[in-house]
Structure formats: C-alpha cells, structure tokens
Amino acid sequence: MRFERRLLARDRGSGLLRKFWALPWSFVLLLGLVAAVGYVALYSAGGGSPEPYAARHAVRFGFGLVLMLSVAMVDIRLIARLAWLGYAAGIGLLASVLAAGQMGGGAQRWIDLGVMQLQPSELMKILLVIALAAWFHRASHERVGNPLFLVPPLLAVLLPAVLILRQPNLGTALILVALGGIMFFAAGVRLWKFALVAAAAAVAAPIAYDNLHAYQRARITTFLDPESDPLGAGYNIIQSKIALGSGGIWGKGFLQGTQGHLNFLPEKQTDFIFTMWAEEFGFVGAISLLTLLAGVILFGFLVALRCRHQFGRLVAIGIASNFFLYVFVNVAMVTGTIPVGGVPLPMISHGGSAMLTVMLGFGVLLSVHLNRDADLGAARD
Numbered sequence: 001m002r003f004e005r006r007l008l009a010r011d012r013g014s015g016l017l018r019k020f021w022a023l024p025w026s027f028v029l030l031l032g033l034v035a036a037v038g039y040v041a042l043y044s045a046g047g048g049s050p051e052p053y054a055a056r057h058a059v060r061f062g063f064g065l066v067l068m069l070s071v072a073m074v075d076i077r078l079i080a081r082l083a084w085l086g087y088a089a090g091i092g093l094l095a096s097v098l099a100a101g102q103m104g105g106g107a108q109r110w111i112d113l114g115v116m117q118l119q120p121s122e123l124m125k126i127l128l129v130i131a132l133a134a135w136f137h138r139a140s141h142e143r144v145g146n147p148l149f150l151v152p153p154l155l156a157v158l159l160p161a162v163l164i165l166r167q168p169n170l171g172t173a174l175i176l177v178a179l180g181g182i183m184f185f186a187a188g189v190r191l192w193k194f195a196l197v198a199a200a201a202a203v204a205a206p207i208a209y210d211n212l213h214a215y216q217r218a219r220i221t222t223f224l225d226p227e228s229d230p231l232g233a234g235y236n237i238i239q240s241k242i243a244l245g246s247g248g249i250w251g252k253g254f255l256q257g258t259q260g261h262l263n264f265l266p267e268k269q270t271d272f273i274f275t276m277w278a279e280e281f282g283f284v285g286a287i288s289l290l291t292l293l294a295g296v297i298l299f300g301f302l303v304a305l306r307c308r309h310q311f312g313r314l315v316a317i318g319i320a321s322n323f324f325l326y327v328f329v330n331v332a333m334v335t336g337t338i339p340v341g342g343v344p345l346p347m348i349s350h351g352g353s354a355m356l357t358v359m360l361g362f363g364v365l366l367s368v369h370l371n372r373d374a375d376l377g378a379a380r381d
Contacts, residue, residue, distance in 0.1 A: 016073055019370050023072060027299050028065075031347070031362065034292050035061040038348040040254070041277045045269040045350070048255050053269050053350045060352050064359030071363025076371035079364060080311050083134035087156065090127040093120035094163040109167045110353075119353035121164045121172045125179055126361045129318030131156060132180065136187035137311035138377050144188045153184070171341030175325050182321045186314055236266045240334045243272075243279040251282030269350040271342055275334045289348075290331070297324045303369045309376040312368040319361040326354070 035057070042053035050058075097111060097120055110117040135153050136144065143149050157180035164173040181194065243259035246252065257279035259265040268276045278286040300320025304313045326346040332338045344351050346358045 019073055020069070022370060023069070023366060024299075024369060027296075027366075030292065030295055030299070031065075031068075034296065034347045037277070037289055037292065038273075041273050041348060042269060042350055044255050044257070044280060045260065045273065045276060047261065056352075057350060057355075060355045061347070061359075064355050067356070068359045068363035068366065071360060072366035072370065074363075074367055076312060076315075076367045076374055077376060079130065079315075079367060080134050080137070080376060083130045086127045087131035090120060090124040091160060091163070093118075094124060094160055096120075098163065098166055109169055116352040116356075118356070121160075121167070121169055121176070122353040122357040123360070124160045124164070125176060125322050126319065126357055126364065128157065128160060128176065128180060129183060129322065129361075130315060130364065132183040132187070133311050133314035133318060136183070136314055137309065139187070141188055145190065147193075150184070150189065150193075153180075156180075169342075171329070171343050174341075175329060175343070178325060179318065179322055183314060183318050186317045236272070236340055237334075237336050239264050239266065240272055240275045241336055243275045244335065247279040247282040247286075249283050251278070251280045251285055254280055256280060270344055271330070271340070271349070272334050273349045274331055274345050277348075290327075293323075293327050293346075297327070300365055303365055303372070307368055307372040309372075309374060311376050312372060312374075316365055316368050319365045322361060323358060326358070 038061075039054050039057055042057050043050060046053045093111065097109060109119050109121060111120060132153055135156075139149065157177060161173045161176050161180075164176060181197075185194070239259060243257065243265050246259065247257075252258070255261070257265075257276055259279055260268045260276040265272055265276060265279075274286070274289070277289060281288075297320050300316050300323065304316035304320070307313045307316060323346060326343065329338065329341065329343045330345040330349075333340050333343060344354045346354055
C-alpha cells in the first residue's frame with residue numbers, strides 16, 4: 001500500500017512537471033516584456049529612481065508570476081467546480097469593503113491586508129467571468145434562448161455592480177457590467193435582448209445622471225468641454241493632451257518628459273502612465289506598447305478558439321476581454337475619448353490589485369490552455 005502511494009505521488013509529480021514544461025513560454029516572455037515596460041515607465045515616474053514605484057512593481061510582478069504559474073497547474077475541472085464558491089467569496093469581500101474598508105481619494109474601495117491593499121472590485125471581474133462560464137458551459141442553444149434561464153446570471157452581474165457603485169466606483173462598475181455583457185454575447189444570447197437592455201439604459205440615463213455624485217457629473221462636463229474649467233476639473237485631461245502632443249514621433253527621451261518631471265501631469269504613476277510613456281518615447285513608443293498589449297489580448301482569444309469545451313472558451317474570452325477593457329478604457333481616458341474614470345493600465349501602472357487580478361486571470365487562462373481537450377460534460381437541454 002505504501003509502495004502504491006509512492007508510485008501515485010511520483011506519477012502526479014511527473015504529470016505536473018510535464019504540464020509545467022508544456023506551458024506557452026512565449027506568452028510568459030511577452031508578459032515579462034510588458035512588465036519591463038512598466039518598470040521603465042515607473043522608474044521615470046519616480047524621478048529616475050526605482051523607489052517608490054518601480055521596485056514595488058518588480059516585486060509585485062514576481063509574486064504575480066508565481067501565482068500565475070501555480071494557478072496554471074490547477075485542473076480546469078476543479079476551477080469549474082469552485083466557480084460559484086469563488087463568486088460568493090468575492091461578494092463577501094465587496095460587502096466587507098462597505099463595512100470596514102480603507103478610504104482613499106474620497107472612496108471606500110480597499111481592504112488592508114498588511115502587505116498590500118486589496119481592491120476586491122478588481123478581483124471580482126475574474127471571479128464573475130469564471131462563475132458565468134460555469135453557468136453557461138453546459139447549456140444548449142435552446143436553453144440560453146430561454147429568458148428565465150438568464151435571470152440568475154443577470155442578477156450575478158448586477159449584485160457586484162451595485163456593491164461597487166456604493167463605494168463609489170462608477171468606472172469599475174460599468175466595466176464589470178460590460179464584461180458581463182460580453183460573456184452573455186459569447187454564450188449565445190440573442191442580439192435583440194441586448195437591444196432591449198440598451199433601450200432601457202437609454203431611458204434610465206437621465207435619472208442615473210441626476211443621481212451621480214457631483215465629481216462624477218463634473219467628469220462628464222469636463223469630457224464635453226475641458227476648457228470650461230482648465231485649472232479645475234479639466235486640468236488633468238488638458239495636461240495629458242499637452243504631454244501626448246509634445247512627445248511627437250520619437251519622444252523627448254527617457255527621463256526628459258517635461259510635463260511629467262515638472263509635475264504638470266497628474267497621477268503619472270497610475271492613471272496617466274501611458275501619457276508619460278508617450279511623452280518620453282513618442283508615437284513610436286506608444287504604438288510599440290499597444291502592440292505588446294494587443295499580443296496579450298490576441299493570445300487569450302487564440303486559447304478560446306483552440307479550446308474544445310464551452311467553459312474554457314468562455315473563460316478565455318472573458319479574461320482576454322477584461323484585459324482589453326483595462327487597456328481600452330485607460331488609453332481612451334487619457335486621450336480624451338471618454339471621461340476620466342480612474343482605470344489603470346494593466347501591468348504598467350503602479351498598483352497591486354490590478355497586477356494581482358490580471359496575473360490570476362492569466363493563470364486561469366493558462367490552465368484552460370493546458371486542459372483545452374478536457375471532458376467537462378455535454379450540453380444540457
């Protein structure tokens with residue numbers, strides 16, 4: 001019996017080793033390149049010093065890398081079984097933020113873990129993706145077409161969105177809802193149902209606007225006319241556009257960005273890190289960074305295309321879409337295409353929660369890649 005247990009343990013160990021070497025190391029290298037860009041940008045944001053931003057960024061990426069590789073070794077069937085338990089834990093974390101969360105910038109969004117401050121709203125995005133994938137993965141096309149079948153997952157999207165809105169954090173709540181919509185679309189929900197939701201949202205928009213906080217309404221007004229308050233609400237986006245334009249084609253050079261280093265550019269280590277990078281490395285540097293980020297997104301969708309089970313396909317689409325929404329919203333925000341909403345550029349901006357979230361998501365994505373041929377059961381009518 002003891003000999004059989006040893007053989008079983010050895011087989012499991014060799015199986016994990018085979019899975020480890022089967023990982024797509026080109027993707028891991030790509031993530032390392034993105035994180036390296038983040039280190040360079042944060043080194044500049046720190047005034048040419050690894051402190052206080054770049055060194056922490058490197059440590060967080062190192063921890064995230066270990067987390068990602070560890071999660072990648074987990075069987076995707078176990079992740080599917082624990083999907084709703086993880087969702088419930090995420091709801092509990094959001095509720096605990098409202099009860100005893102840490103304040104910052106007028107909002108209550110963080111839980112102090114001692115070594116870092118966790119923002120559960122970021123983690124909730126990944127947990128929601130996995131939960132929705134578990135709900136839809138064995139549903140037939142006819143079942144997805146049943147409106148009653150869509151009520152539980154719709155409530156699963158709205159509940160965390162409401163909790164996040166109460167922090168308040170409108171930007172993250174909207175991204176969470178958009179992510180939920182992408183998951184519904186990927187699962188096969190018909191377009192006319194999205195049209196009904198869009199029509200209802202359009203009708204409710206004036207009421208929602210009247211109930212926004214004053215600073216949230218100011219962001220919308222500033223987006224429409226930044227010059228209406230150039231030294232107040234419009235200051236951030238005006239300085240961001242100046243920095244982007246002054247970078248030109250090739251940029252001003254590393255550590256030579258005037259808007260950033262003369263402290264005209266606000267939040268240069270977080271929300272406006274892309275602007276600082278573009279000022280120093282120009283249009284070429286900005287496009288190069290966006291190309292790296294696009295490569296990360298493309299890998300996620302390729303994993304979805306190659307996966308043979310619905311759960312994995314939906315998880316891969318959700319994780320890739322979450323990363324895309326991070327990038328799109330941040331870049332659109334700092335270029336004045338949408339209102340400023342406080343969304344970081346993933347793996348580039350300073351911040352532990354976003355790094356933890358995307359690396360955890362990539363770990364699940366790699367698990368999907370390694371278990372793309374796994375049998376998770378046939379669809380139910």
